[in-house]
Amino acid sequence: MHAGSRCVESDVRGKHKWHPWTVDENARLRRLATGYENRSIDWLAIGGELGKSSIACRVKYHQNQELGIADPSQGHVDATNQEVQRQLSQGHQIDWAQVSQAVGLDVLKCLEICQVDNGKARWTFDPNTFSWEMADWMKAFIADNYPAPATPNFRAASNYMWINRDDCIHMSNLLQGNIVWTDEIKARVVDMRSKGMQFKDIGKQLSPNLSAAKVVAMYHGLQQPPHSRLSPETKRLVRAFVDENAERCTYHELLQLAKVQF
Structure with a gap:
């Protein structure tokens, strides 16, 4: 394995340990870094989230960018859409682990790039029927996969819950106590x-x-x-x-x- 796939960490005795980057860590690194958008990336904070040094995170992120790992190809997008459509056509609930295996990307990346929307449920606020169960489900998904300061990917949340994306965004705003006064x-x-x-x-x-x-x-x-x-x-x-x-x-x-x- 080449040096780009490992990072160096110091233990309490001052020695160095080599820790390989897992697929999940690479995905989390990309999400955390891109969450800063136009702001300066806080590599120290990201390192704290991942349990790695700030230098290792910065180097690994730029290596992934150069290798084209950060963004999936159109082929990955098409393959994800096709596999999801195949499962839906058979009347199955989407098995994202199976989608991941078929496409060759981690589950979260498949959730982020899937563009299939047919059959998604609508989610509107009704005070007479509102339940915190779905709200907590979405909040937990966002907290687990897009911890602050990362920007939540509502396409992924929409695919995970199989609910209209705009409805997910609207409900997220309502859950935060925000409302557009139309x-x-x-x-x-x-x-x-x-x-x-x-x-x-x-x-x-x-x-x-x-x-x-x-x-x-x-x-x-x-x-x-x-x-x-x-x-x-x-x-x-x-x-x-x-x-x-x-x-x-x-x-x-x-x-x-x-x-x-x-």
């Missing part, structure tokens, strides 16, 4: 509020994790003209938000959080 949703909030519904209950109708404070802020924003002074209630919410976050955030971070919150 005109339709704003109208629903106004309607529910006019019927005497509490803000916390309105939030539960829109998302499993939407705080009452966000609903209140949006609602009061609708009740006053643009550029008007803040209402006493909104002022109270802003003060509470600043008091809660001022100690742990920089000024810039606090402004960004406030934009999301209010």
Whole structure:
């Protein structure tokens, strides 16, 4: 085995041990490094995640890039799609281990590149039927395969759960307490509020994790003209938000959080 497939680590006695890179470690290395996108890659943090030195991780990543290991070929994509289609045509639940064996890539890579979408279920939020079981399933998959700061691959999550990709993205945002205030949703909030519904209950109708404070802020924003002074209630919410976050955030971070919150 050539030197590029091994890395050097120092043990507590100052000696060096040679540890071969496994297929899974190569895949995790690529996911962690690409998760930084345009930011400077923190090789020390990646080394800590993988239990290897920062130098070994950086060298191995660039070696993989040069060898073309980082990205699958179109042939791999086609082979993955064909194997998945074959299993679906036989009425089988997709066996990703079998797909991996047929294609010659690790399971996660097959999940990331599979482009087959036929027969996928839809996943929309319904407060009357919502179950945390599916939500926890997706959260566990992302946490196991795309630990922060890596960016989750929702194509992989979609294929793993066999659920529409856009629905996975939408539900992930809702689970984080984020919501896009469309005109339709704003109208629903106004309607529910006019019927005497509490803000916390309105939030539960829109998302499993939407705080009452966000609903209140949006609602009061609708009740006053643009550029008007803040209402006493909104002022109270802003003060509470600043008091809660001022100690742990920089000024810039606090402004960004406030934009999301209010």
